[in-house]
Amino acid sequence: MSANNFVRTLKNAKRIYAPKPYQHLVNLLSKTPLSSPTKLLDSTSTSLLAKLSPTTLRLILSDPNLTSSKCLRFFSFLLINQSSISFEPDIHAHITLICKLLKARNFPEAENLFRSASLGENSSYPFPVFSSASEICCYDPRIKAKLLNLMLKVYSDTGNFDEVSQTFDYMRSNGIKIDERTCTRHLLALKRADKVGVSLDFLYKMVKAGLEVSVYSLTVVVEGLCYNGEIRRSRELVEDMVGRGTRPNIITFNKMVDSCAKRWNFDELDLVLLLMRKEGVEFNVKTYGILIDGFVSYGKVKEAQMLIHDMHDIGFKVDVHLFNLMIRGYSRLGFMDSAFSLLGEMAERNMFQNGDTYWGLISGLCKIGKMGQAMFYIDEMQNKGIELDDVMFNTLINGFCNKGMIDKAFEWQVTMENKGFNADLSVCLKIMGELCESNRTEEARMLFNKMVKRGAAPQLASLASFVNI
Structure with missing residues (x-):
C-alpha cells in the first residue's frame, strides 16, 4: 500500500459521524420552533435528547452530512431547552459549531455565537480557554485562522483590548495568518x-x-x-x-x-x-482649504492670498467658502478695501454671496464704526432672503453701541428679541449703561427686568441702583 493510500485510509478510519437516530433528531428539531416545549416531541426524540452526551453532541455538530443551518438550529434549541438534556453545552461544542459556520461562510451567525459564548451574561470563557479548545476542535488551518481573526474582531468591537493583545500574540506565536x-x-x-x-x-x-x-x-x-x-x-x-x-x-x-x-x-x-x-x-483642494483657513485665522492673510493665486494657476476651483475665509480675514484686520476687492471678484465669477460672505463684511465694518455701510449690506443681504442670525445681531448692536448710536442699538435689540434671539449679556449691559447715562431709566428698567428673567441678576447688580430696582 502506498504512503498516500495509507494516510487516506487512516483519515477515513477516524471519521465517526453522528448516529443515524440523532441525524433524524436534528432534522426534526431544525423544523421545530426554538421556543417550543419538548413535550411536543415524540417519545423517541425525547428519549434521545435525554441520552445525549457532550461527545455525541460534538459528533453531531461536526457531521458533514448535516448542514450548518440545521446544526445551528439544533444547538439553539438545546440552549433554550437545557432541561431536556443532562448537561450544559461546553466550549468545545461552541467552537465546533462556530468552525462549521465559518466553513459555510455564515460569518454573522458565527460571530453571534462567539459573542454569546465569550461575552454573554453567563460566559466564563476567557481567551486561553478558547485558544485551547480551538486546538482540539479545529483541524483546518484556514478555518482556524478565520476563527482567530473573528475573535480579534469581536474583542476589538466590544472594547476587550487585553484579549485582542492575547489573541494577536497567540496567532503570531503559532504562525496563524493575521x-x-x-x-x-x-x-x-x-x-x-x-x-x-x-x-x-x-x-x-x-x-x-x-x-x-x-x-x-x-x-x-x-x-x-x-x-x-x-x-x-x-x-x-x-x-x-x-x-x-x-x-x-x-x-x-x-x-x-x-x-x-x-x-x-x-x-x-x-x-x-x-x-x-x-x-x-x-496638494489637493482640501489641503489648500486647510492651509488658507489656518493662515487666515492666525492673521497671515498674504500667505493665504498667495495660496488662492496658486489654486487659480493650477486650475483648482476656489469655492465660496474660501473666498469667505479671505474676506473674514481681511475684515478682522481692518483691510476693508481688500475685502471689497474679493467681493467684486466673487461677482465677476458669478459666485453667490451667502450669509458667511456678508457676516465677514458686516463684522469688519462694525469694527471700524462704518455703520452706514454695514446697514447697506444688511439691507442687501435681507433682500436676497438671507436672515440675520444671533451672531450678526450681536455684532451689529455692539457696533451701534460703540458708535454711541444708542437708539439704533436698542431698536435692533428689540428686533432681535422679536426674532426669537437673546442678545449677549455684554451687549445688554452696554445698552443699559448708555440708557442710564441718558436718563432713559424706563427703557433701561424694561431691559433690566428681561435680563433678570434670563437669570443674569448677579451680573446686573451694579446697575440696579441706576434703574431704581
Missing part, C-alpha cells in the same frame, strides 16, 4: 477610545509580525496622534514607516497639515510640507 483589515479595525477602535499610545504600540506589533501595513492603518494612527496634539510624533512615525515600505498619501498628510494649521504650529507645518514634497504628494 488579517491586516481586522487590525485596521482594531486601530480604529483604539482611536475612538482615545488610546493613542496603545494604537501606536499595536501598529509596531503589526510590523514585527511581518504584516504589510496599509496606508489606511498608518493614517488611523496618525490621525489619533494629531488629534492629541502629538504632531511631531506623527511626522516621525510617517518618516519611519516610509523606510519600512508604507508610503503616506494625501489623506495622511492632510491630517498632519490640519493639526498644524489649527494649532498655528507653523514650524512643524514647514517640516510636514517638506516631507510631503519629498514623497511627491501634491
Whole structure:
C-alpha cells in the first residue's frame, strides 16, 4: 500500500459521524420552533435528547452530512431547552459549531455565537480557554485562522483590548495568518477610545509580525496622534514607516497639515510640507482649504492670498467658502478695501454671496464704526432672503453701541428679541449703561427686568441702583 493510500485510509478510519437516530433528531428539531416545549416531541426524540452526551453532541455538530443551518438550529434549541438534556453545552461544542459556520461562510451567525459564548451574561470563557479548545476542535488551518481573526474582531468591537493583545500574540506565536483589515479595525477602535499610545504600540506589533501595513492603518494612527496634539510624533512615525515600505498619501498628510494649521504650529507645518514634497504628494483642494483657513485665522492673510493665486494657476476651483475665509480675514484686520476687492471678484465669477460672505463684511465694518455701510449690506443681504442670525445681531448692536448710536442699538435689540434671539449679556449691559447715562431709566428698567428673567441678576447688580430696582 502506498504512503498516500495509507494516510487516506487512516483519515477515513477516524471519521465517526453522528448516529443515524440523532441525524433524524436534528432534522426534526431544525423544523421545530426554538421556543417550543419538548413535550411536543415524540417519545423517541425525547428519549434521545435525554441520552445525549457532550461527545455525541460534538459528533453531531461536526457531521458533514448535516448542514450548518440545521446544526445551528439544533444547538439553539438545546440552549433554550437545557432541561431536556443532562448537561450544559461546553466550549468545545461552541467552537465546533462556530468552525462549521465559518466553513459555510455564515460569518454573522458565527460571530453571534462567539459573542454569546465569550461575552454573554453567563460566559466564563476567557481567551486561553478558547485558544485551547480551538486546538482540539479545529483541524483546518484556514478555518482556524478565520476563527482567530473573528475573535480579534469581536474583542476589538466590544472594547476587550487585553484579549485582542492575547489573541494577536497567540496567532503570531503559532504562525496563524493575521488579517491586516481586522487590525485596521482594531486601530480604529483604539482611536475612538482615545488610546493613542496603545494604537501606536499595536501598529509596531503589526510590523514585527511581518504584516504589510496599509496606508489606511498608518493614517488611523496618525490621525489619533494629531488629534492629541502629538504632531511631531506623527511626522516621525510617517518618516519611519516610509523606510519600512508604507508610503503616506494625501489623506495622511492632510491630517498632519490640519493639526498644524489649527494649532498655528507653523514650524512643524514647514517640516510636514517638506516631507510631503519629498514623497511627491501634491496638494489637493482640501489641503489648500486647510492651509488658507489656518493662515487666515492666525492673521497671515498674504500667505493665504498667495495660496488662492496658486489654486487659480493650477486650475483648482476656489469655492465660496474660501473666498469667505479671505474676506473674514481681511475684515478682522481692518483691510476693508481688500475685502471689497474679493467681493467684486466673487461677482465677476458669478459666485453667490451667502450669509458667511456678508457676516465677514458686516463684522469688519462694525469694527471700524462704518455703520452706514454695514446697514447697506444688511439691507442687501435681507433682500436676497438671507436672515440675520444671533451672531450678526450681536455684532451689529455692539457696533451701534460703540458708535454711541444708542437708539439704533436698542431698536435692533428689540428686533432681535422679536426674532426669537437673546442678545449677549455684554451687549445688554452696554445698552443699559448708555440708557442710564441718558436718563432713559424706563427703557433701561424694561431691559433690566428681561435680563433678570434670563437669570443674569448677579451680573446686573451694579446697575440696579441706576434703574431704581
